[in-house]
Amino acid sequence: MSKAWVLGLTGGIGSGKSAAAEAFARLGIDTIDADHAARWVVEPGRPALQQIVQRFGEAILLADGQLNRAVLREHIFAEPEQRQWLEALLHPLIRAEISQYLAAAQSPYAILVSPLLVESGQYKNVQRVLVVDVPSEVQVVRALQRDQVSEEQLRAIMQTQMKRDERLRYADDVLCNAADKATLEREVLRLHEYYLTLKGGQ
Template sequence: MGKPWVLGLTGGIGSGKSAAADAFAELGVATVDADHAARWVVEPGRPALSKIVDRFGKGILLEDGQLNRAALRERVFAEPEQRQWLEELLHPLIRDEIQQFLAAAQSPYTILVSPLLIESGQYKTVERVLVVDVPTELQLARALQRDQVPEAQLRAIMQLQLERDERLKYADDVLCNTGDKAALYEKVGRLHEYYLSLKGGQV
């Protein structure tokens, strides 16, 4: 079997990206999540974590030595130059982690799940883009229910993501996720059959 082609899967916060990725994974598709890679690169003992501590102090750690993500998020949201520093540190490390995973994948195609697939330019590294789409108010309601964070913080995260209409311009395929889990799995199953028929992600 040749090298698998890569599908980029994205969508706004609360759209159901992870649920869609899980559905593909159950069908045997290798998936890697950029958010998970972002966690791996700041595990205790990894060089990135010590650099973050050097910059922000030991108060940025939890008692067990893990990164306090909530504290770091507050700092970088409040100070754009800190966010830029953090992105410049982490993005190359995350990219390397993802590439290692994709290089080892054994399925006919693989999936890169990334909330900022388009904003970060990662979409240029994949053969095809699937956008999981829901109306903005449903997106907000789902994310509020799931994350239990203040609405203002969620809206701040959404501000960093592309507007819904803008994101859809980059889509080769759109998965409308306004229904229940069964409906989502049915749509993923149909897309999977279609993707298996593609060579290199192209029609």
């Protein structure tokens, strides 16, 4: 069995990356979400969490010992140097977690889902890039419905992400997700059948 080639799946907040990834997973494709890997590396008992507590104090934890992401987010949005410190701590751990998972993938190709695929440079480690794209106004409506964040917080998150047209320049394939779920599923199936014909993603 040859090693799975890796498809990078990205898109702005609220574009439907997760829905697309789930549709690929239902077709038997191994997928790993960089955001999930980022959560695993700060689980209670993992060394990264201890270092975060040492830096920000016990107030950074919830009652059950889990990381309080909302409090952490406030710290890192307010002070850029705290964000740099956190990224320097977590990025190598997240990378290792992702590599390990992708190396063990059993499907013909595997998917790395990452909102910051391009911004973080992760796109250099994948063989092909699929951008899930929606108009910005759809993005805002969906993300506000789903994430229970203020519009201001949402705009701040969108600021850290690449502009839509810039992201599209990195795409080998674009999945337009402005319609309904059935349309998304059809598009995923069409791409999946195409991907199965590719050698090493090319």
